[in-house]
Amino acid sequence: MIGMTTGISRSHRNPSFGSDVKVVQVSKQVKKKRKHVAQRTCVGCRSIQPKRSMVRVVRGADGVQVDQTGKMPGRGAYLHESRSCWELGLKTALARALKTELTPDDLSRLAAFMHTLPEDEPTEPVPGG
Numbered sequence: 397m398i399g400m401t402t403g404i405s406r407s408h409r410n411p412s413f414g415s416d417v418k419v420v421q422v423s424k425q426v427k428k429k430r431k432h433v434a435q436r437t438c439v440g441c442r443s444i445q446p447k448r449s450m451v452r453v454v455r456g457a458d459g460v461q462v463d464q465t466g467k468m469p470g471r472g473a474y475l476h477e478s479r480s481c482w483e484l485g486l487k488t489a490l491a492r493a494l495k496t497e498l499t500p501d502d503l504s505r506l507a508a509f510m511h512t513l514p515e516d517e518p519t520e521p522v523p524g525g
């Protein structure tokens with residue numbers, strides 16, 4: 397007869413779930429991809445705006461003129477579609493930006509365009525409505 401050894405050894409293993417989990421803080425550096433928007437300085441008020449809201453004036457072979465297509469060759473400058481910016485620009489800034497002098501012809505052309513722009517002065521109350 398063989399004596400049975402009744403040795404029940406229960407290996408009691410302690411499951412160590414989540415006892416040693418390091419909380420790693422992931423510092424995400426979210427870099428916003430900026431779309432490149434062409435920005436232009438208005439030669440009148442000198443503020444920088446997206447190109448779309450600007451009117452291009454170009455010094456081309458036929459003098460300085462408004463480039464409404466934005467594609468005319470030549471040295472260009474930008475102005476807001478705002479009469480006050482044009483008034484400022486036509487005095488000196490535009491000529492300087494274009495590195496030229498505005499001839500009376502140029503000026504009358506530009507002034508003609510300027511007068512198509514909406515006036516941005518505060519509307520005065522109309523007497524008598």
Ligand SMILES: [Zn+2]
Pocket residue numbers: 438439440441442443475476478481
């Ligand atoms: Zn402006």
